[in-house]
Amino acid sequence: MNNAVFQLLYQFEGAVTEKQIRQVLNLNSRSEIDQLRNLLEIDKRFVRPSDSGWTCTPLEMLVEDRPISEIEFVITDLETTGSIKGKDRIIEIAALKVKNGQVIDKFESLVDPQKKIPWQIVNLTKINNETVENAPMIEEVLPQFTQFAENGIFVAHNSLFDYSFIMSELERLNLKVFNPQIEICTFRLARKLLPNVRARGISGLCIYFDYEMENRHRAMSDVLATKFFLDRFLQQLEKMDIKTLYQLIEFQKDRMTKKELIKRIKRLRKKRSKATITKLVIPN
Secondary structure, three states: OHHHHHHHHHHEOOOEOHHHHHHHHOOOOHHHHHHHHHHHHHOOOEEEEEOOEEEEOOHHHOOOOOEHHHOEEEEEEEEEOOOOOOOOOEEEEEEEEEEOOEEEEEEEEEOEOOOOOOHHHHHHHOOOOOOOOOOOEHHHHHHHHHHHHOOOEEEEOOHHHHHHHHHHHHHHOOOOOOOOOOEEEHHHHHHHHOOOOOOOOHHHHHHHHOOOOOOOOOHHHHHHHHHHHHHHHHHHHHHOOOOEHHHHHHHHOOOEOHHHHHHHHHHHHHHHHHHHHHHHHOOO
16 A cells, blocks of 8 residues: 555645545545555655645655666566465565666575465466475565665566565565665656557567567566666666656656546546446346
């Protein structure tokens, strides 16, 4: 929930009420509402400038602005048993620490999920339960990864998934909160820099850039591809005079106006209402 709330407030230019946050995130139960209120009160990424609502903490209070050439990017990829946070588990995690285009450190580990890996995931990743039977559990791997990534800027292709999955696992295991508060997403950068390219997933960008990769859907292979994309995007951004971390963060932002926020809430209401009617009409 933390990252979903952050992304909403980060995109919106103005204060968002608690009710609006609940509507966008579809939080209805008493426990979810209490969790949201507690989160808003204790998470330093959120501030309440007035009774009208909540906003993101100013960027300068979350991360220091530096030239991009001085930033340590932690390019990360996860392989998991599925996409449901809290239910599914990490089976592989890999990361490269990169500064000024050069790899300065790396992290890679299989993870024993302590549950059966679905055949669809085995088919996709070629990781089965025999592959991970001697691998460490996430309780051991995740603290090692967060220590590795502590002082860097988190980067991933579709970073919202990887970052929020890690945050969810840290919360589930009651482990130390992951320090990096801002993540860079190469998918979002691709959307801004390559507007005419429709397929912007890792496979699509590999075709676009004529990048040959082996072992697609293995964590380190995906990390290496993401590094290649990031290098290309940063070169392009430098030509656009985007040379600092703040400029990079602002460039990738998908801004949302009040009108767009209200439109999104109405669209979600309509969608949920339609789903409820379908449930009532179609018997099990």
